[in-house]
Amino acid sequence: MQTCLEMRNICKTYSINGRTVNKNVDLTVRKGEIHALLGENGAGKTTLMNILYGIIHPDSGEIFINGKKVFIDSPLTANRSGIGMVHQHFRLIDDFTVAQNVVLGMEPRHGLFKFDNTKAEKDVLSVINKNGFKLEPNAKISDLSVGQMQQVEIVKMLYRKADLLILDEPTSVLTEHEIQNLFIRLKKLVKTGKTVIIITHKLKEVKRLSDRLTVLRSGKVVGVRNTADVDESEISRLMVGRTVALKPIKVETEIKEEALKLENVVLKKRRQERPILDNLSFKVFKGEILGIAAVAGNGLSELENLLGGMVRITSGRLLINGQDVTNEGAAVFRRAGLSYVPSDRLKRGSSIESSVRENIILTNHHRFVKKTGEIDSSAADEFSSKLIDNFNIDADPSTRTGTLSGGNIQKVILSRELEHIDGLVVFAEPTWGLDIASSEYIYKKIIEVKSEGAAVVIISSNIEEIINLSDRIIVMHSGEIVCETKNTEDIDAAVIGDYMLGLKNDFSKVTNER
Amino acid sequence: MKDSRNCSTVQLSGVLVTLAAAAVVVIVSIFILSKTPFSTIYYFFIGPFANKYYLGNMLNSVVPLIFTGLGISFAFKASMFNLGGEGQVYAGGFIAASVALLIPSLPGVIGIFLSLLVAAVCGALIAGLSGFFKMKWNTDELITSFLISNALIYTIDFFITGPMDDPTNNLLATRKIASQYHLLRIFPPSSLNISVIIAILAVIFSFWILFKTNHGYELRLSGLNSEFARYGGINIGKYIFLPMLWSGAFNALAGAVSVLGTTHCCIKGFSNGVGWNGIAVALIARNNPAAVVPAALFFAFIEAGANSAMINADVTIEIASIVKAVIFFLITSRVIYNSFRRKALV
Numbered sequence: 137m138q139t140c141l142e143m144r145n146i147c148k149t150y151s152i153n154g155r156t157v158n159k160n161v162d163l164t165v166r167k168g169e170i171h172a173l174l175g176e177n178g179a180g181k182t183t184l185m186n187i188l189y190g191i192i193h194p195d196s197g198e199i200f201i202n203g204k205k206v207f208i209d210s211p212l213t214a215n216r217s218g219i220g221m222v223h224q225h226f227r228l229i230d231d232f233t234v235a236q237n238v239v240l241g242m243e244p245r246h247g248l249f250k251f252d253n254t255k256a257e258k259d260v261l262s263v264i265n266k267n268g269f270k271l272e273p274n275a276k277i278s279d280l281s282v283g284q285m286q287q288v289e290i291v292k293m294l295y296r297k298a299d300l301l302i303l304d305e306p307t308s309v310l311t312e313h314e315i316q317n318l319f320i321r322l323k324k325l326v327k328t329g330k331t332v333i334i335i336t337h338k339l340k341e342v343k344r345l346s347d348r349l350t351v352l353r354s355g356k357v358v359g360v361r362n363t364a365d366v367d368e369s370e371i372s373r374l375m376v377g378r379t380v381a382l383k384p385i386k387v388e389t390e391i392k393e394e395a396l397k398l399e400n401v402v403l404k405k406r407r408q409e410r411p412i413l414d415n416l417s418f419k420v421f422k423g424e425i426l427g428i429a430a431v432a433g434n435g436l437s438e439l440e441n442l443l444g445g446m447v448r449i450t451s452g453r454l455l456i457n458g459q460d461v462t463n464e465g466a467a468v469f470r471r472a473g474l475s476y477v478p479s480d481r482l483k484r485g486s487s488i489e490s491s492v493r494e495n496i497i498l499t500n501h502h503r504f505v506k507k508t509g510e511i512d513s514s515a516a517d518e519f520s521s522k523l524i525d526n527f528n529i530d531a532d533p534s535t536r537t538g539t540l541s542g543g544n545i546q547k548v549i550l551s552r553e554l555e556h557i558d559g560l561v562v563f564a565e566p567t568w569g570l571d572i573a574s575s576e577y578i579y580k581k582i583i584e585v586k587s588e589g590a591a592v593v594i595i596s597s598n599i600e601e602i603i604n605l606s607d608r609i610i611v612m613h614s615g616e617i618v619c620e621t622k623n624t625e626d627i628d629a630a631v632i633g634d635y636m637l638g639l640k641n642d643f644s645k646v647t648n649e650r
Numbered sequence: 651m652k653d654s655r656n657c658s659t660v661q662l663s664g665v666l667v668t669l670a671a672a673a674v675v676v677i678v679s680i681f682i683l684s685k686t687p688f689s690t691i692y693y694f695f696i697g698p699f700a701n702k703y704y705l706g707n708m709l710n711s712v713v714p715l716i717f718t719g720l721g722i723s724f725a726f727k728a729s730m731f732n733l734g735g736e737g738q739v740y741a742g743g744f745i746a747a748s749v750a751l752l753i754p755s756l757p758g759v760i761g762i763f764l765s766l767l768v769a770a771v772c773g774a775l776i777a778g779l780s781g782f783f784k785m786k787w788n789t790d791e792l793i794t795s796f797l798i799s800n801a802l803i804y805t806i807d808f809f810i811t812g813p814m815d816d817p818t819n820n821l822l823a824t825r826k827i828a829s830q831y832h833l834l835r836i837f838p839p840s841s842l843n844i845s846v847i848i849a850i851l852a853v854i855f856s857f858w859i860l861f862k863t864n865h866g867y868e869l870r871l872s873g874l875n876s877e878f879a880r881y882g883g884i885n886i887g888k889y890i891f892l893p894m895l896w897s898g899a900f901n902a903l904a905g906a907v908s909v910l911g912t913t914h915c916c917i918k919g920f921s922n923g924v925g926w927n928g929i930a931v932a933l934i935a936r937n938n939p940a941a942v943v944p945a946a947l948f949f950a951f952i953e954a955g956a957n958s959a960m961i962n963a964d965v966t967i968e969i970a971s972i973v974k975a976v977i978f979f980l981i982t983s984r985v986i987y988n989s990f991r992r993k994a995l996v
Contacts, residue, residue, distance in 0.1 A: 509865060
């Protein structure tokens with residue numbers, strides 16, 4: 137079989153912290169295959185792909201496309217060499233149409249200046265049809281679902297005549313249904329002669345989708361395999377360097393008093409009739425884990441905002457540890473006993489421009505204030521060093537938080553939120569985008585929090601996570617609770633999935649009256 | 651630890667490279683614009699140090715710049731924009747002069763302290779108004795601070811040229827303030843006075859507030875990431891309002907020390923861009939109070955150099971302004987700085 141891409145001896149060390157992220161990495165991708173690039177956060181897979189796409193310049197190494205040596209110094213030259221990349225976070229302009237986004241940068245024109253929208257739409261439609269996508273060229277991006285936006289990104293690369301597509305964590309934002317569609321499309325694409333590299337750490341998807349795989353660990357290639365020849369546990373052993381039990385062990389804890397109570401909570405946007413959260417009522421008790429599952433866009437993030445005290449509700453009541461805190465704001469929620477690990481770690485959970493110390497002491501910083509109004513810096517240092525040790529964070533108190541890996545940033549947030557627990561902890565998408573080892577660590581912590589007697593709420597679009605951890609499950613669809621059930625051994629993930637997608641809504645409420 | 655040190659060396663070298671580039675631009679533009687380029691360059695770079703008078707006056711012009719630099723930095727640190735510096739400086743000077751004129755018989759130290767205090771409080775309230783509006787109704791502080799400041803400038807102009815004008819001289823200015831209000835001159839024959847010490851104290855105080863206290867911690871966090879601050883239980887409304895108070899107070903002090911130390915009366919339009927230049931100083935200093943001093947020095951040096959070249963060589967006021975503008979364009983554009991920084995990072 138013909139070789140499409142060969143990267144030889146790629147090395148990259150960041151001068152700023154002396155960290156080597158790629159050590160003599162070789163990557164060979166055959167024409168017409170789906171090649172999975174696997175590794176934990178910080179294993180160097182995104183760096184490698186950014187080198188291939190011209191965003192990062194390697195210290196040494198060579199790149200060959202179809203046997204020809206190429207120098208790629210920018211995404212533009214990468215495009216010219218037939219390489220296209222779909223980033224994890226989409227780079228689309230909301231107010232533009234699909235066609236306008238796709239042609240952006242190489243627009244068809246009338247004469248010298250005038251943009252030819254008709255031709256753009258025609259050209260884009262032909263790319264869409266040829267490759268079996270389902271998109272309207274004149275639809276606005278802001279009206280599309282996340283899955284459709286991803287299609288636009290892929291079409292954008294195909295329009296640029298990319299033969300080699302790189303997809304960075306393409307499934308992390310998609311629903312099960314959308315993932316299936318994506319996989320079908322990718323398989324069709326390789327049949328037409330395209331080649332696909334997919335960066336991921338979801339083992340199931342690797343098995344389902346890829347032909348071959350390359351595993352990176354700490355910047356080095358630790359294995360190249362035919363996917364058919366390996367099983368999931370071997371892949372995960374390659375990635376982590378040891379075997380891991382991804383399924384956390386449940387602990388039975390005594391159920392105690394109520395920690396969180398929602399009474400008929402309604403959240404409406406101004407001038408919008410349809411509520412985003414529709415008459416939610418539920419309770420969470422100390423010593424149990426309540427999992428709340430939904431597909432993105434069904435009120436999950438609004439529920440997270442609500443529980444974190446970040447949004448005002450239209451009607452209803454919210455009680456934490458028996459105290460009515462409706463519409464009181466985060467400070468009061470926290471004083472009433474809330475700890476909250478948010479889904480958006482970079483915007484809400486941390487200040488990436490600040491030091492780790494400044495991130496850790498938030499919410500605890502009042503403890504270090506002296507009579508003069510000064511912060512006792514040695515006490516704050518000691519406090520943050522202690523938490524850095526306890527949570528095995530790979531950083532100093534003075535490290536800028538933005539330089540840490542995703543897993544370490546999440547640990548910084550966890551250390552701050554779990555340092556002092558007062559009855560209620562809300563975790564939102566706790567393992568989103570994290571690797572196996574970090575996820576495992578976080579699951580362990582969640583179980584620990586529960587066994588120490590706190591009430592835990594997990595808000596997640598990851599159904600496996602919900603089923604593996606929760607004692608009770610609530611499913612939301614378009615802002616309503618469509619299912620509330622105890623999590624027993626025989627619960628079926630597919631049924632929960634149907635509720636999440638709104639395919640089932642025969643409210644099978646298992647009452648939890650006590 | 652290693653990381654942060656590396657970062658600051660990178661930052662420092664970025665600034666130095668920018669300054670070097672600015673110097674090159676000055677020299678090149680002088681060669682283009684002046685018929686006697688060598689003497690012009692001499693007067694531009696050496697002129698400000700030629701004698702005690704020039705040197706002292708240059709150093710004296712640093713003082714208000716330090717205050718406005720601090721004022722703008724405080725707002726920027728909290729991600730607030732105070733575009734009303736000019737009006738706040740002017741108001742500060744006017745209020746300081748008014749206090750001195752209204753109660754001329756106060757003993758010196760108390761009088762000076764009182765007029766500085768009243769000026770600072772008034773400045774704080776003027777800028778605070780914009781902060782308050784933003785907190786209450788989410789109005790854009792950039793626009794309100796600018797509008798309020800402009801209205802104030804005309805109002806103060808009215809008082810200086812009208813009811814409070816000193817008829818005994820032909821300057822458009824208030825009467826001279828009593829001599830015990832004058833800040834002590836320390837470098838005669840120049841106007842350099844003890845306000846330079848007040849400025850240094852203000853720098854130390856600002857640094858302490860911003861980096862050592864809880865107030866500064868919360869203020870900086872609100873500025874860096876207000877969602878994070880709110881999530882952590884910080885009352886971010888407070889940090890929309892309070893930084894504007896600080897900002898206005900420091901800006902007003904810039905005007906007050908100019909009146910008490912240099913002009914000894916409030917002359918129409920004396921603020922002459924000091925409020926705006928504070929923005930440039932804050933940008934050069936990247937909102938770090940410690941860096942405000944060298945930034946203000948640099949700024950004052952360029953001003954003094956341009957003036958000296960204008961007086962002694964064939965440079966016209968327009969050319970001096972162009973050269974100044976080019977330099978600040980370079981400094982504030984961050985292009986050179988960032989490209990240098992990126993190179994160091996990759």
